[in-house]
Amino acid sequence: MTRETATGGVPFEIARHYPRQVELTDGSQAALELMGGGDIDDMLAFARTLPPHDLMFLRVNITDRPVVEHWVASIEMGRTITVLARQDGKVLGESTLLHNEANWTRHLGEIRIQISPAARRRGLARVLAREIDTIARQLGLQLLTARMTLDQSAAQAVxxxxxxxxxxxxxxxxxxxxxxxxxVLVATKRL
Ligand SMILES: CC(C)(COP(=O)(O)OP(=O)(O)OC[C@H]1O[C@@H](n2cnc3c(N)ncnc32)[C@H](O)[C@@H]1OP(=O)(O)O)[C@@H](O)C(=O)NCCC(=O)NCCS
Structure with missing residues (x-):
């Protein structure tokens, strides 16, 4: 597989699938795009829609600008790929694949998904998770992991x-x- 890197740190064979439109279960359309340096303000606005309980169990505080800037830097270094879903220009959800080619966990990817409360139960998590699954396979990863607390029952169901x-x-x-x-529950999927 070629690992030609497109602008923004994401391999070209992955980046070429974005942006594109998808249909949600309520019949509305959402735009899927890869997150990059131009999305910091929109990501901060999205993070502010998330309830404290959801933010509490993220490893980093994504309402904090330096944290989001660091996230973008990680995308640019090729360690992270984030797919954003937008409607009317607003970010409604994100799904992130964290991976590290350099060490003994290079066959693993960790997936994270956040959906804005107003946009839940419309199939967005399922759409975004499918994107990450495809991307992980394109990268040659073998195992996807997800972490959630045992009280995050929606996440477990998804x-x-x-x-x-x-x-x-x-x-x-x-x-x-x-x-x-x-x-904390660790869930896995073999690819
Ligand atoms: C968990 C989360 C990502 C789900 O997002 P979503 O877009 O509402 O999920 P979807 O609409 O794609 O749901 C897919 C399926 O998951 C299940 N599901 C989703 N939300 C559920 C809930 N609250 N209770 C029970 N099952 C649920 C259902 O089976 C659903 O399919 P259905 O609606 O056809 O029955 C969202 O609630 C969220 O962002 N939670 C906070 C962050 C989090 O827990 N992230 C996961 C850990 S990384």
Whole structure:
């Protein structure tokens, strides 16, 4: 497979599939695009639509501009690929593949999905997860992982429907700002 790099750090054979329109389950259209340096303000606006509970269990605070700038830098370095879904120009959801070719986990990719509350239950997570699945295969990855807390039942339902299975539970692995611990589920899908 060629690894010719398009502008923005994403291999050309992946980048050429974007932007494009997809239909959601309510019949509306969404635009799928790859995130890049021009999307920082839109991503911050999207992050502010996410409820505190969803933000709390992200590894980084994506409402923070330097964090989003670092995210873009990681895309430009080829370590991260993010697919954005937009309607009327506004970001409604994102799905991210984190991977690292340089070490002993180079066959793994971690998937993360966030959908704005107003846009949920319209099939967007399923669409975005399918994109990441395809991208992971194009990169030659062998295993996709997803992490969520055991109380994120919607996320568990989504990933189960997408063919992920429960791999491990990391007991007390997450902690809330109030100091309460939560159990973290690791789900995996062999590609
Ligand atoms: C989990 C999340 C990504 C789902 O996004 P979504 O766009 O609403 O999901 P979809 O509409 O694609 O749902 C796909 C399927 O998952 C299941 N599902 C989705 N939300 C669900 C919920 N709240 N309860 C039960 N099942 C649910 C359903 O089977 C659904 O199919 P259906 O609507 O045809 O029945 C979204 O709720 C979210 O962003 N949550 C916060 C962040 C998070 O938990 N991310 C996952 C960990 S990385």
């Amino acid at each position: 990933f189960r429907r997408l063919g992920f299975q429960r791999e491990a539970v990391l007991w007390d692995y997450a902690i809330t700002p109030d100091g309460d611990t939560r159990n």
